[in-house]
Amino acid sequence: MRKRATAKEVAEAAGVSKWTVIRAFTPGASITDASRQKVLQAAEALNYSPNLLARSLATNITHQVAIFVDDFANPHKLPVLEMLTERLQAEGLLTVLININRHFDHVHALINADQRQFDAVILFGTAFREETLGDRRLGPGFPPMFVLARDSQIPGVPAIACDAELALSQMVDYLFDKGYRRPGFMTGARTLSTALGRRHHYANFWRRKGVESVVELNTDRYSAEAGAEAARAYLSATPPPSRVDVLMCENDILALGAMDTARSEFGCRVPQDLAVVGFDNIELGATPAYGLTTYEQPTYDMINTIVEMITGARAVEAVTLPGHLVSRLSA
Secondary structure, X not given: OOOOOOHHHHHHHHOOOHHHHHHHOOOOXXXXXXXXXXXXXXXXXXXXXXXXXXXXXHHOOOOEEEEEEOOOOOOOHHHHHHHHHHXXXXXXXXXXXEEOOOOOOXXXXXXXXXXXXXXXXXXXXXXXXXXXXXXXXXXXXXXXXXXXXXXXXXXXXOEEXXXXXXXXXXXXXXXXXXXXXXEEEEOOOOOHHHHOOHHHHHHHHHHXXXXXXXXXXXXXXXXXXXXXXXXXXXXXXXXXXXXXXXXXXXXXHHHHHHHHHHHHHHOOOOOOOOEEEOOOOOHHHHOOOOOOEEEEOOHHHHHHHHHXXXXXXXXXXXXXXXXXXXXXXXX
């Protein structure tokens, strides 16, 4: 196996000191253009690249960011992860994806992230509770944490999220103008998602329209199967005249599962018998098979915001950003 070239060998080939080589590969370091060019030419000839691991020991900066994800059944996750990792990598940051679900202890995963000296941790999932992130083992010096695409009521853990109040105000206005008066809401897992505000804002805005009661359908996870199970239980137990006329689901994948069951098992016409709306605007929901009315989160803006916070380009604080309603045939 060919031995990796060292900074000392590059320095000897370029006729400069080892510290000049280090400065040549350090952004913002003081070095003349002539010296930098000599170092880069020698480095290219020797196929040299700086040892970032060794540098991190001196600077305490690893240029690594951990992304924690738990609900992989949600197809909204993959395109967001693609955009997020691309943006982080463009800033020279290595991303490490960590699968967190009911089989893994979140606190130990966070401690492991600390031991690996990640510069930041992005929580891009649903199963993070305040008591988990408040564990005494996650003390001072722990890498800064951010919640992406979810609200957070956890002190010191800023959320970069879609403006839920604005989103639900627009959605309820839209549904009310369409003539719906018997609303229902399908929730996701009751963890950090309870802080999202979607369920709360949905009921609150209907009350402002004079509709006091919102039927709630509960699920324990975000998946098409969970949406189907909740819809099946509700439709089986509720005669047609008493059913909701519009069902909003906390995300699109729940909505698609509910819609499939309503149509195939109960003969419901969508939207004539039951209107269905979601949240996220996943690609499958736009197909003619569903034509799902939904709300699109400002993914690009949220990702830019969180990356700017991690790189120090803007202040670290909770930020909510506006999305937009996408009207289709399901409601």
